[in-house]
Amino acid sequence: MEPNHTEELPANEAKKKYTHWDFLIGVVLGAFSVFIIIDSMRMPTYGESIYARPGTVPIIVGVSLLVLSILLIVKSLKEHKLALLWGKLVALSRFGDAHRFLALTVATLIYIALLDSTNIHFIILTAAFLWVCFVFFKVRLLVSTVLSIVTAAAIYGFFTHVFTVPMP
Amino acid sequence: MLWDPGVLFILLMGVILGMSVGAIPGLTATMAMALLLSFTYGLSTSMAISALIGIYIAAIYAGGITATMINIPGTPAAAATVIEGFQLARQGKGKHSIILTTISSVIGAVIGSVVCYILIPFVAYIALKFSSWHTFIVAITGVLICGSLSGASPLKGWISGLTGIIFSLVGIEELFGHARFSFGSTDLMGGVSMLSAMVGLFGLAEVFHVLKEEKPYTIPSDLIGIKGKAFNPFPALKKYFRTIIRSSFIGMGVGLIPGIGESLSCWVSYDAARRSSKEKEKFGTGHYEGVIATETANNATAGGALIPMLTLGIPGSAPTAILMGAMLLHGLRPGPLLIKDSPGEITYIFLLVILAAILMGVIGLLALKGFVKLLSIDRRILLPIVIVFCVIGCYGSKLLMFDVWVLLFFGVIGALMKANDYPVAPMVLGVILGTLIDSNFRFAFVASGGSLSRLTFDPISIVLIIVFILSLIYTSRGMKGHT
Numbered sequence: 001m002e003p004n005h006t007e008e009l010p011a012n013e014a015k016k017k018y019t020h021w022d023f024l025i026g027v028v029l030g031a032f033s034v035f036i037i038i039d040s041m042r043m044p045t046y047g048e049s050i051y052a053r054p055g056t057v058p059i060i061v062g063v064s065l066l067v068l069s070i071l072l073i074v075k076s077l078k079e080h081k082l083a084l085l086w087g088k089l090v091a092l093s094r095f096g097d098a099h100r101f102l103a104l105t106v107a108t109l110i111y112i113a114l115l116d117s118t119n120i121h122f123i124i125l126t127a128a129f130l131w132v133c134f135v136f137f138k139v140r141l142l143v144s145t146v147l148s149i150v151t152a153a154a155i156y157g158f159f160t161h162v163f164t165v166p167m168p
Numbered sequence: 169m170l171w172d173p174g175v176l177f178i179l180l181m182g183v184i185l186g187m188s189v190g191a192i193p194g195l196t197a198t199m200a201m202a203l204l205l206s207f208t209y210g211l212s213t214s215m216a217i218s219a220l221i222g223i224y225i226a227a228i229y230a231g232g233i234t235a236t237m238i239n240i241p242g243t244p245a246a247a248a249t250v251i252e253g254f255q256l257a258r259q260g261k262g263k264h265s266i267i268l269t270t271i272s273s274v275i276g277a278v279i280g281s282v283v284c285y286i287l288i289p290f291v292a293y294i295a296l297k298f299s300s301w302h303t304f305i306v307a308i309t310g311v312l313i314c315g316s317l318s319g320a321s322p323l324k325g326w327i328s329g330l331t332g333i334i335f336s337l338v339g340i341e342e343l344f345g346h347a348r349f350s351f352g353s354t355d356l357m358g359g360v361s362m363l364s365a366m367v368g369l370f371g372l373a374e375v376f377h378v379l380k381e382e383k384p385y386t387i388p389s390d391l392i393g394i395k396g397k398a399f400n401p402f403p404a405l406k407k408y409f410r411t412i413i414r415s416s417f418i419g420m421g422v423g424l425i426p427g428i429g430e431s432l433s434c435w436v437s438y439d440a441a442r443r444s445s446k447e448k449e450k451f452g453t454g455h456y457e458g459v460i461a462t463e464t465a466n467n468a469t470a471g472g473a474l475i476p477m478l479t480l481g482i483p484g485s486a487p488t489a490i491l492m493g494a495m496l497l498h499g500l501r502p503g504p505l506l507i508k509d510s511p512g513e514i515t516y517i518f519l520l521v522i523l524a525a526i527l528m529g530v531i532g533l534l535a536l537k538g539f540v541k542l543l544s545i546d547r548r549i550l551l552p553i554v555i556v557f558c559v560i561g562c563y564g565s566k567l568l569m570f571d572v573w574v575l576l577f578f579g580v581i582g583a584l585m586k587a588n589d590y591p592v593a594p595m596v597l598g599v600i601l602g603t604l605i606d607s608n609f610r611f612a613f614v615a616s617g618g619s620l621s622r623l624t625f626d627p628i629s630i631v632l633i634i635v636f637i638l639s640l641i642y643t644s645r646g647m648k649g650h651t
Contacts, residue, residue: 018321021588029327036334039349046344051613054346057606058337065330071323101380105580108372108555112576115559116569126556133552137379151553155560165564168572 018076026073033069036062107132115168122167127152178215179520182222183527189223190230191539193240193371193554196363196561197227201490205497213498218520220494224487225470225524228430229273229532232463233539236265238550240374244366244600245430245466247593248317248438248458255454262540264399268456269463270532271401272412276464277525279416280423280471285518288475288507297628298425301612305632306425307601310432312639313439315594324590332598333605335360342607343614355570364562364574365599369592371558372575373582375551380583404456411441411457412464419465423472429485430466430473431600435593437465443642470521478502478514 036058043055050056111129114120127148134144159165189200200223208216231242236253249269256265311333315325338349339359350356405412415437422433441461442451451458473485481503483489492502500506500513507514562575582592613620 019588025588025590029331036349043346043348046346047614049614049618051618052343052610054341054344054348057609058334058348061330061333061337065327065334068323068327068330072327075323098380101376101583104376104379105576105583108576108579111555112559112569112572115572130552130556133555134549137548137552139546139548147549152556155553155556159560159564165560166567167560168563168569 018072018079020076022072023076026069026076030066030069030073033062033065037066103136104133107136123152123156126155172214174212175214175218176523178211179218179222179524180527182219183226183524183531186223186226187230187528187531187535190227190242191233192557193234193238193242193367193374196243196366197224198363198486198490200227201487202565205490205494208494208497213495213500214516216494216498217491217517218524220487220491221517221520222524222527224491225277225467225521226528227487228466228470229270229277229463229528232269232273232459232466233266233532236262236269236459237540237544238374238547239378240371240554243430244370244596245434245469246462247370247431247596248434248462250593251317251438251452252455252458252462255452256456256459259454261399261454263536264401264456265454265459266536266539267399267401267533268404268459270529270536271405272415272460272463273467273532274525274529275405275412276416276419276467277470277528278522279413279464280420280468281474281518281521281525282471283416284420284471284475285515288479288514294424299612299628300608300615302628302632303425304605304608304612305629305636306422307432307605307608309632309636309639310435311594311597311601311605312636314432314435314597315591316639316642317435317439317442321589325594328585328590328592329594329598332365332595333602334598335365335595336362336599336602337606342603343610355568358568358570359603360599361562361565361568361571361574362599363565364571365578366596367558367562368575368578369582369585369596371554372579373586373592375554375558376579376583377586378547379551404460408457408460411445411461414440414444415461415464416468419468420472422465423469423485424475429487430469431597433465433469434462435597437461467525471518474517474521478506478517479504 040055040058040062043053043058045053107129111125114125115122118125130148130151131144134148135141139147156167160167185200185204186197190197201220204219204223208219211219228243228245231244231246232249232253233242235241235246235249236257239250239254241247241250249265253262253265253269256262311329312326315327315329316322317325336359338356340347340350340357347357418437418440419430419433422436423429438458438461441457442448445451445457447455447457469485470487473483473488474491476482477488477492479502481492481501483492495502500510558575558579559572562571563569565571582595585592585595
């Protein structure tokens with residue numbers, strides 16, 4: 001199974017299947033499914049059959065999701081007292097390496113945004129993105145520089161000349 | 169025709185290309201086939217079809233290699249292989265998983281093709297009987313099964329699957345052209361790209377999830393057993409012979425249902441293997457039977473998916489839709505008249521599938537060390553490059569940057585899901601099958617005049633509904649067991 005952080009928690013916490021995050025996820029999903037249901041109910045009916053309405057399947061799925069969200073909230077409350085839940089939500093104990101995740105997400109977001117909105121060449125942007133990633137993850141500087149440029153150029157050449165796929 | 173050196177060479181090139189594409193997360197068999205379609209226009213009909221079939225068969229197989237080595241299925245068909253294959257790699261048995269993947273894929277493709285070819289007239293008859301309602305039940309059962317199997321908690325799996333279905337409903341719906349959940353955005357009216365969702369959830373999410381660790385794991389090539397004692401797969405293949413046969417038939421059966429494809433057959437087969445196994449407790453810990461079940465089924469699906477395409481003119485999966493496009497380009501018309509007008513073409517295509525599978529097996533085993541060395545590269549170098557492939561793959565399908573943003577969205581969602589033990593595979597399946605579920609459900613009721621009884625009281629419906637209810641009961645028991 002996927003590596004997780006249960007080994008960092010006390011033994012009785014590690015055995016629990018539903019965490020404080022599941023409570024929050026249940027609340028968010030519950031709100032999301034309510035939104036889906038309400039929006040779907042506003043969709044028009046074409047013809048006479050209500051089953052063929054555009055909103056029919058979203059309503060069914062939304063209701064099912066709402067039921068499961070409530071079940072999730074109940075199960076996480078069974079395993080964790082409500083007072084403790086709020087404290088732990090702040091602690092980010094389930095995602096202790098958040099700064100690396102955030103850094104990589106932001107780097108990817110900037111890379112995609114620059115590809116979308118500027119005329120900077122694909123090779124330059126890709127090489128820069130790879131270089132930043134390699135350096136951030138502590139790959140040696142010379143290796144990072146050479147590898148990022150070579151990889152970006154190779155990818156560009158392969159896709160544009162072999163597959164004839166235009167690059168962003 | 170089949171033994172023409174030019175055809176064989178093109179088939180070999182197709183297999184190598186398919187393996188390369190299938191093994192790179194972010195690229196899919198469908199994309200490779202679509203890109204090459206324009207090249208095939210200049211080739212003869214037999215060469216064009218052989219190239220595309222080579223890519224199709226090999227790409228489905230190669231997805232299982234990355235599933236084993238880096239926990240990212242190269243194609244959705246290998247999503248279930250991740251469960252057992254990656255565990256085997258972490259135990260130093262990655263070579264075992266890859267060898268079993270290779271041989272199971274060959275066996276699945278060959279059995280699938282031979283049996284389907286023999287049963288074409290009967291199978292085409294059943295395929296014709298399959299209505300929208302039946303397709304709806306199969307698809308929703310598939311998402312349910314996937315949800316219950318792919319994580320420790322069926323509840324989280326079902327939440328993941330249903331959320332995927334909701335995402336798939338964004339955009340203009342098929343029946344009346346109404347724009348759902350688009351909020352006036354023309355980008356959202358185009359819907360959520362299935363490819364972006366798949367690549368984001370399987371590829372980008374895994375990259376984010378792994379690289380957030382201070383020391384991302386790496387599976388060195390010597391750890392997976394490349395050096396040292398050779399692995400003999402035949403005892404395992406003999407022991408799980410019934411699983412192979414059952415998985416082949418499951419793959420063929422799922423492939424017959426238009427629009428469903430390999431992404432579901434691997435899960436149905438894995439579920440069936442786990443339920444009927446005498447070693448149920450070993451599933452999820454790196455069990456050979458699990459790898460055999462999924463990889464046999466997903467390649468057997470190719471044989472099944474060809475039948476509705478060839479006999480009815482309805483593609484069984486996205487790759488067969490591309491293949492159908494190539495056939496139309498070259499003047500062949502798949503459909504009921506093909507059997508009458510060009511029966512030799514049908515025989516030729518099935519023989520190509522068998523030959524492609526054999527070539528794939530030989531090259532796969534010979535190239536094993538190369539694959540392993542490539543995929544054993546330090547994750548800090550390999551995974552940022554995977555991000556670039558994911559971006560290119562998503563942009564390349566429709567040349568829209570919006571699809572790349574969707575990729576990032578699903579990548580972040582997927583990483584958060586993984587961190588909280590929510591399986592991503594059901595969400596991918598929900599996105600893939602969601603519009604099928606929606607449109608078939610509504611078509612069925614329109615066709616029956618709104619009558620549920622007319623839909624449910626036919627033999628196929630009754631069987632499918634019983635399977636659905638039994639799946640629900642069985643997986644609910646699994647959910648209670650987890651609390």
